[in-house]
Amino acid sequence: MMPRVLIVDDDPALLEALPETIRLRMPGTVADxxxxxxxxxxxIATVDYDxxxxxxxxxxxxxxxxxxxxxxxxxxTPVLLITGHGEHDLAIRSLRAGAYDYIQKPIDREYFxxxxxxxxxxxxxxxxxxxxxxxxxxxxxxxxxxVQERTSELxxxxxxxxxxxxxxxxxxxxxxVEQVLRSVVDAACRxxxxxxxxxxxxxxTNHADSLADPSRWSVAMAxxxxxxxxxxxxxxxxxxxxxxxxxSPAELPEALFAPLARVAANGDGPWSSFFALPVRSRxxxxxxxIILARPRHVFAPEVRxxxxxxxxxxxxxxxxxxxxxxxxGTAETLQRSFMPEHLPEIPGLALSARxxxxxxxAVGGDWYDVLTLPNGQIGLVIGDVAGRGVxxxxxxxxxxxxxxxxxxxxxxxxxxxxxxxxxxDDRTMATLVYLIIDPETRNVRYLNLGHxxxxxxxxxxxxxxxxGAPPLGVRGVVYREExxxxxxxxxxxxxxxxxxxxxxxxxxxxxxRITGVLERCAGAPVDELVENVLAAAHNGRMxxxxxxxxxxxxxxxxxxxxxxxxxxxxxxxxxxxxxxxRWLRAAGVSEEDGYDVLTAVNExxxxxxxxxxxxxxxxxxxxxxxxDGELTAVVRDIGRWRSARGLHRGHGLxxxxxxxxxxxxxxxxxxxxxxxxxxxxxxxGVRV
Amino acid sequence: xxxxxxxRVTEQSGIPVAALxxxxxxxxxxxxxxxxxxxxxxxxxxxxxxxxxxxxLDSRGVQLILELAxxxxxxxxxFRVAMPEKSLIRRILLLTHVDAVVPLDTSVSEALAMIRExx
Numbered sequence: 123m124m125p126r127v128l129i130v131d132d133d134p135a136l137l138e139a140l141p142e143t144i145r146l147r148m149p150g151t152v153a154d155x156x157x158x159x160x161x162x163x164x165x166i167a168t169v170d171y172d173x174x175x176x177x178x179x180x181x182x183x184x185x186x187x188x189x190x191x192x193x194x195x196x197x198x199t200p201v202l203l204i205t206g207h208g209e210h211d212l213a214i215r216s217l218r219a220g221a222y223d224y225i226q227k228p229i230d231r232e233y234f235x236x237x238x239x240x241x242x243x244x245x246x247x248x249x250x251x252x253x254x255x256x257x258x259x260x261x262x263x264x265x266x267x268x269v270q271e272r273t274s275e276l277x278x279x280x281x282x283x284x285x286x287x288x289x290x291x292x293x294x295x296x297x298x299v300e301q302v303l304r305s306v307v308d309a310a311c312r313x314x315x316x317x318x319x320x321x322x323x324x325x326x327t328n329h330a331d332s333l334a335d336p337s338r339w340s341v342a343m344a345x346x347x348x349x350x351x352x353x354x355x356x357x358x359x360x361x362x363x364x365x366x367x368x369x370s371p372a373e374l375p376e377a378l379f380a381p382l383a384r385v386a387a388n389g390d391g392p393w394s395s396f397f398a399l400p401v402r403s404r405x406x407x408x409x410x411x412i413i414l415a416r417p418r419h420v421f422a423p424e425v426r427x428x429x430x431x432x433x434x435x436x437x438x439x440x441x442x443x444x445x446x447x448x449x450x451g452t453a454e455t456l457q458r459s460f461m462p463e464h465l466p467e468i469p470g471l472a473l474s475a476r477x478x479x480x481x482x483x484a485v486g487g488d489w490y491d492v493l494t495l496p497n498g499q500i501g502l503v504i505g506d507v508a509g510r511g512v513x514x515x516x517x518x519x520x521x522x523x524x525x526x527x528x529x530x531x532x533x534x535x536x537x538x539x540x541x542x543x544x545x546x547d548d549r550t551m552a553t554l555v556y557l558i559i560d561p562e563t564r565n566v567r568y569l570n571l572g573h574x575x576x577x578x579x580x581x582x583x584x585x586x587x588x589x590g591a592p593p594l595g596v597r598g599v600v601y602r603e604e605x606x607x608x609x610x611x612x613x614x615x616x617x618x619x620x621x622x623x624x625x626x627x628x629x630x631x632x633x634x635r636i637t638g639v640l641e642r643c644a645g646a647p648v649d650e651l652v653e654n655v656l657a658a659a660h661n662g663r664m665x666x667x668x669x670x671x672x673x674x675x676x677x678x679x680x681x682x683x684x685x686x687x688x689x690x691x692x693x694x695x696x697x698x699x700x701x702x703x704r705w706l707r708a709a710g711v712s713e714e715d716g717y718d719v720l721t722a723v724n725e726x727x728x729x730x731x732x733x734x735x736x737x738x739x740x741x742x743x744x745x746x747x748x749x750d751g752e753l754t755a756v757v758r759d760i761g762r763w764r765s766a767r768g769l770h771r772g773h774g775l776x777x778x779x780x781x782x783x784x785x786x787x788x789x790x791x792x793x794x795x796x797x798x799x800x801x802x803x804x805x806x807g808v809r810v
Numbered sequence: 811x812x813x814x815x816x817x818r819v820t821e822q823s824g825i826p827v828a829a830l831x832x833x834x835x836x837x838x839x840x841x842x843x844x845x846x847x848x849x850x851x852x853x854x855x856x857x858x859x860x861x862x863x864x865x866x867l868d869s870r871g872v873q874l875i876l877e878l879a880x881x882x883x884x885x886x887x888x889f890r891v892a893m894p895e896k897s898l899i900r901r902i903l904l905l906t907h908v909d910a911v912v913p914l915d916t917s918v919s920e921a922l923a924m925i926r927e928x929x
Binding site for chain 1: 814832833835836837866868869870872873898901902905906
């Protein structure tokens with residue numbers, strides 16, 4: 123840039139001479155002139171001179187005053203003052219006042235040019251430096267701005283990520299549909315600043331009718347209980363439109379959200395701004411939907427992005443929930459299918475059983491079974507496969523079925539244990555107790571494979587049957603059965619660990635708790651006993667673990683009367699004979715007469731069984747009564763209707779008549795009834 | 811599930827002896843009949859059915875014995891049933907006149923002797 127200087131002097135001669143000197147000696151430098159300080163100040167205000175040369179002595183404003191003014195407005199502009207010859211004081215004053223240099227009259231042109239040249243150079247250097255400094259400062263300023271901008275962007279992103287991570291953690295930590303939905307609406311409000319959030323979970327197909335079916339949607343809202351009317355059907359309608367996918371959510375008509383606009387939450391509302399989006403599985407199947415509402419301001423684009431990110435998290439959580447529900451459903455169904463639907467009804471045998479699922483996510487491998495063995499004895503099983511879910515339920519099913527098969531072949535407990543041990547692989551660990559109870563002799567043969575001990579409960583006390591072997595899955599065990607005689611009035615109780623375990627407690631406390639209750643209700647009916655034990659064990663809460671328990675008691679038979687009701691299947695005959703023998707013995711009927719009655723009743727029952735439809739359709743019933751030496755036996759078809767029939771086949775009727783003396787067959791509405799009578803010899807001492 | 815019954819077949823002096831233990835009723839009679847039919851060869855002179863261990867026998871058991879008798883007769887084989895004199899099931903067999911078709915002996919040795927002695 124071309125240097126530019128200003129010369130201020132009231133002496134016209136100097137005003138002419140100095141510019142001339144500058145023009146000659148400092149080519150390219152522009153020299154302006156001013157005859158008075160006041161006029162010079164005006165120029166200085168508009169032009170940034172590289173140097174100012176001023177006479178000190180001037181009429182009006184003098185040079186020193188001008189210097190002071192220039193220092194104020196142009197502190198960087200060097201000022202050279204012209205002093206009279208010998209005016210040293212003035213020269214020094216001018217330097218102190220901030221002049222760059224002073225020029226004595228008469229002006230030495232060499233000195234003048236050299237001084238002015240330095241001043242201009244310094245000025246230009248300074249200007250350069252300050253420009254660079256300004257540029258640097260500018261740059262630094264911009265840099266800081268950028269850094270701040272980036273930092274806050276980063277911080278926002280981190281906050282969003284953190285919010286989303288929190289949300290993801292909350293959503294994925296949630297168990298079950300209700301919890302997932304609740305965490306979704308809470309998170310959606312937090313992330314978006316919405317005043318109202320609604321989330322729906324959908325179980326169904328892509329079909330429009332199904333989507334609009336309110337019963338297929340589970341819904342959660344935040345805040346929890348907004349005032350105002352919005353029905354499940356209203357919400358299903360909105361959700362269905364969102365999930366139908368015909369239009370993008372942004373294109374949906376405002377009117378669609380009308381049912382929600384009226385809803386008020388925490389004094390907020392009505393809502394005029396909505397943001398909604400469907401939640402889909404990876405395969406694009408509808409899983410649910412999210413709707414957010416605000417009173418006025420629309421949702422900012424970054425909020426929308428966040429909610430979209432949230433929707434992806436929700437999709438994963440809901441998919442997992444669905445899978446989990448299905449898995450649990452499968453395991454539960456599987457497990458249920460292994461529980462006996464009905465306990466066998468065996469005369470003189472009181473049975474009560476319960477199975478209570480625990481509050482754990484997956485079902486366990488607990489099971490129980492009650493079997494009528496071919497010889498009429500009772501097989502009682504309780505077991506527990508370690509682990510949970512479908513796998514445990516499946517292993518349990520295998521063990522249960524294998525045990526059933528071996529037991530029904532009439533095998534002793536030790537042989538069954540040996541065979542089951544051969545079935546399980548190394549990954550399986552299962553405990554079980556198998557007991558064979560002979561109702562006639564009250565003899566119990568049993569084998570405990572690492573399970574909690576069966577309890578013998580009687581009014582005299584509670585005795586655990588402690589003897590046992592290691593659990594199934596432990597190799598190289600030689601099994602040996604134990605025996606015990608069931609005391610009169612005693613109850614056998616078998617159970618799984620859910621009955622004893624309360625979190626944070628030792629199993630001994632659980633034992634002590636149920637022992638007390640068992641002692642108190644030892645004489646109560648088995649159903650009552652079981653209910654009381656359960657109530658005491660769980661204290662009204664849901665147990666951690668699944669709980670299965672079975673109570674069995676041999677009740678004395680009344681010599682006056684016996685009622686038997688069994689499924690009309692061939693295997694029931696042995697059971698019937700078992701019960702009938704016990705009763706005949708209890709009633710003191712002679713062996714020979716007893717055998718006749720047994721055979722005659724068996725014939726009538728076999729006939730009923732042969733006429734039943736299918737393997738499990740019907741039942742038959744035997745009623746026996748004994749009074750003053752006269753025994754009456756009635757056998758009839760019950761349950762499903764069966765056509766009336768004669769008793770013409772084989773030797774059945776012939777035998778009945780020969781054995782009983784009096785046989786009467788009537789065809790009733792529900793089937794056939796056979797009524798038989800016989801005088802029997804009764805042992806002394808049994809009077810009824 | 812079938813009613814518990816065991817079948818043991820032994821051969822005594824060239825004659826098969828089928829010993830049954832347990833109870834015979836509707837639930838297992840058909841299965842028993844097939845088992846016994848299968849184990850009698852035409853080369854044998856006859857069969858002894860030992861019911862000493864049978865604690866219960868109903869009309870299906872009776873029918874089983876009668877069918878067995880008929881089948882063995884067609885194959886020209888001798889057939890005898892043994893059980894103790896005081897057995898409770900003997901009464902059932904007498905009541906249904908099984909003794910008119912199949913000779914009842916009181917022991918296996920008696921039955922074997924009768925088969926060997928008869929022409």
